[in-house]
Each structure stands twice: as structure tokens, then as C-alpha cells.
Amino acid sequence: MDAQSAALAFDVGxxxxxxxxxxxxxxxxxxxxxxxxxxxxVADAIVETAHELLAGLPAGRRxxxxxxxxxxxxxxxxxxxxxxxxxNLGLQDAxxxxxxxxxxxxxxxxxxxxxxxxxxxxxxxxxxxxxDPVVVIIGTGIAAVSYVRGERVVGVSGQAGxxxxxxxxxxxxxxxxxxxxCLEAVASASAVVRAYAEITGRTVTGAEEVVSxxxxxxxxxxxxxxxxxxxxxxxxxxxxxxxxxxIVLGGGLAEAGNALLGPVAARMRAASRAVATxxxxxxxxxxxxxxxxxxxxxxxxxxxxxxxxxAKQSAHxxxxx
Ligand SMILES: [Zn+2]
Numbered sequence: 001m002d003a004q005s006a007a008l009a010f011d012v013g014x015x016x017x018x019x020x021x022x023x024x025x026x027x028x029x030x031x032x033x034x035x036x037x038x039x040x041x042v043a044d045a046i047v048e049t050a051h052e053l054l055a056g057l058p059a060g061r062r063x064x065x066x067x068x069x070x071x072x073x074x075x076x077x078x079x080x081x082x083x084x085x086x087x088n089l090g091l092q093d094a095x096x097x098x099x100x101x102x103x104x105x106x107x108x109x110x111x112x113x114x115x116x117x118x119x120x121x122x123x124x125x126x127x128x129x130x131x132d133p134v135v136v137i138i139g140t141g142i143a144a145v146s147y148v149r150g151e152r153v154v155g156v157s158g159q160a161g162x163x164x165x166x167x168x169x170x171x172x173x174x175x176x177x178x179x180x181x182c183l184e185a186v187a188s189a190s191a192v193v194r195a196y197a198e199i200t201g202r203t204v205t206g207a208e209e210v211v212s213x214x215x216x217x218x219x220x221x222x223x224x225x226x227x228x229x230x231x232x233x234x235x236x237x238x239x240x241x242x243x244x245x246x247i248v249l250g251g252g253l254a255e256a257g258n259a260l261l262g263p264v265a266a267r268m269r270a271a272s273r274a275v276a277t278x279x280x281x282x283x284x285x286x287x288x289x290x291x292x293x294x295x296x297x298x299x300x301x302x303x304x305x306x307x308x309x310x311a312k313q314s315a316h317x318x319x320x321x
Contacts, residue, residue, distance in 0.1 A: 007295045007302075009021075009070075009071075009292070011290030012036060017034050017046065018033045018287070020288075022292070029057060038090035042091060043099045046070060066302060069108075071112065071293055072112070074089065076112045078111050078112070082094065082110070083096045109297040113293075114144075115145055118289075121250060124284075125289065131245035132150070133147055133248055135247075142234075144164075146242050147244075165184065166182065166183050167179060192224070196220060208256065210224060232271065233267070236275060239275050249264075251283075
């Protein structure tokens with residue numbers, strides 16, 4: 001990577017687009033967010049926000065922006081830069097990278113939002129010192145990214161890590177996928193909100209409101225206990241399969257901090273028999289993980305063949321030999 005280059009980074013979420021300009025040391029040069037439109041409006045919003053961010057940069061910095069990273073939810077083909085399917089964004093087979101690239105006249109790398117967030121945690125966040133970590137992002141859904149021998153596990157279909165659809169409560173709450181008792185139907189932020197409303201008849205603004213009621217609201221305590229117990233059971237499955245050096249919890253629900261990590265770790269310790277309980281950590285980048293991950297994608301694309309990646313490999317080879 002050119003040590004002078006900067007990147008535009010976008011984390012396209014279901015409700016808002018977070019955008020940043022990041023310098024070569026991932027220092028923030030500018031930041032904006034806007035509501036997420038649907039369909040073709042997504043590319044328009046990215047381009048408009050990019051122009052606004054670039055216009056806000058001082059002379060000398062604007063021309064150093066040489067690449068763009070975009071993280072989106074749903075099914076993504078990073079090699080072709082296509083959003084294959086995202087119900088939230090109203091996108092299907094959308095050549096997002098190409099349409100943004102043509103209009104900004106910059107190379108655009110498209111990536112999956114959870115993968116981008118996990119990579120950010122692994123490279124500069126809470127997972128950077130863990131061997132073969134599992135990074136679990138808990139928001140509207142639940143997804144995990146795992147590493148084996150330092151390599152991200154992709155799977156034959158490219159869809160490895162769908163921890164949210166591992167059934168932890170057979171016959172339990174209906175999941176968006178059509179099955180019952182999937183982890184994300186019990187332990188995601190939206191599942192917590194839904195369960196609380198079902199018990200009390202009261203609507204809360206988000207899972208953080210349920211967390212704020214812990215200790216003085218029986219329904220909140222009950223919902224939280226069910227969610228954290230189910231999450232622990234799901235993480236134990238991941239631990240049994242992968243024996244990770246640690247598990248990092250990110251996404252909106254992880255902002256609960258020790259209110260989440262405490263009961264989850266306790267349940268894991270109590271329930272594990274044959275499986276060693278890996279250490280748990282809260283994600284370090286919080287809500288910025290996706291946008292930082294998008295910037296890393298952009299910078300990696302600027303890395304010439306034989307650059308940083310090859311240098312890393314030869315360092316490994318030296319260690320091994
Ligand atoms: Zn499911």
C-alpha cells in the first residue's frame with residue numbers, strides 16, 4: 001500500500017449508511033451518515049456522500065483518496081462486486097461496485113458487512129492478539145466469522161459462519177429463515193425486543209432498553225436470561241467445533257458489555273463438559289467495525305501483488321523454517 005493513500009469507506013446498514021474517509025494510518029479525516037434508501041438509491045447515496053466527504057477535505061488530501069470500500073449485508077460476491085441479494089436494501093444482482101466506481105472514478109471493493117467488521121476486529125481490534133478467534137456479530141441477526149490457522153473460514157458456498165441459524169432451542173421461536181429455535185430467533189437484539197413485547201405487551205425502542213431495565217423488571221430479567229443462555233449454548237457449539245483461542249462479541253447487542261459477557265461466560269463455564277471454554281471479549285471498534293473493515297478492503301486493493309500479503313507469507317515461512 002502506498003503510505004500516502006487514503007480511502008473512502010461505507011458501511012451500508014438496514015437503516016443508515018455510515019461513511020468515513022480514513023488516512024493511511026486509519027486516522028479519520030471525515031465522517032458522515034445518511035439514511036439508507038432502497039434499491040438503486042443505495043449507489044446514489046454512496047456517490048453523493050462520497051462527493052460531500054471529498055468536498056470537505058482540505059487541499060492536498062482530496063487527491064490522496066485512491067480507493068473505496070463498501071460493506072453491505074446479505075449475499076455478496078466480492079470478486080465481481082455484486083450484491084447478489086439483500087432483502088433489507090432491496091437489492092438483487094446489483095453491480096454496486098461497478099456503478100459506484102464509474103461515477104467516482106475510483107476502484108471500489110465490495111464486501112460483506114459481518115466479514116468486514118470481523119476483519120477489522122482481527123486486524124486492529126479485540127481479536128488481534130487471539131489465535132484463531134471466532135468473531136460473532138449480534139444485531140438484527142447473528143453471524144460469525146472464524147479463523148483456522150490464521151485464514152478466514154469461507155466454506156464451499158462462501159457462506160460459512162451462519163451461527164445465527166444453528167438451532168439451539170428446538171421448537172422455539174420462529175426464525176426469519178422459517179425454522180424454529182435458531183440462535184438468532186432467541187438471542188439477537190431483535191429477538192430480545194420481540195420476546196419482551198410478547199411477555200409484557202409493551203414495545204421497547206431496542207435491546208438496550210431491555211438491558212437498562214435489568215435488576216428491576218422481572219420480564220427484562222427473564223428475557224435477558226433466556227437470550228444469554230441461548231447465546232452461550234450457541235457459542236459452546238462453535239467452541240466444540242473450532243476450539244478457538246477466543247471469542248469476540250460485536251454488533252449492537254455487545255454494547256451491553258458486562259451485562260452480556262458476564263452471564264454468557266458464566267453459562268459457558270457451567271455448561272461445558274468436554275469442551276474448554278475460550279475467553280470472551282467485547283469487540284473494540286463498536287459501531288465503527290464495519291466502516292473500518294470497509295476501509296481495510298479498500299487499502300488491501302491498493303496493495304500491489306507481492307506487497308503486504310506476500311511479506312506476511314514470507315514472514316510465516318521464516319518462522320516455520
Ligand atoms: Zn434461522
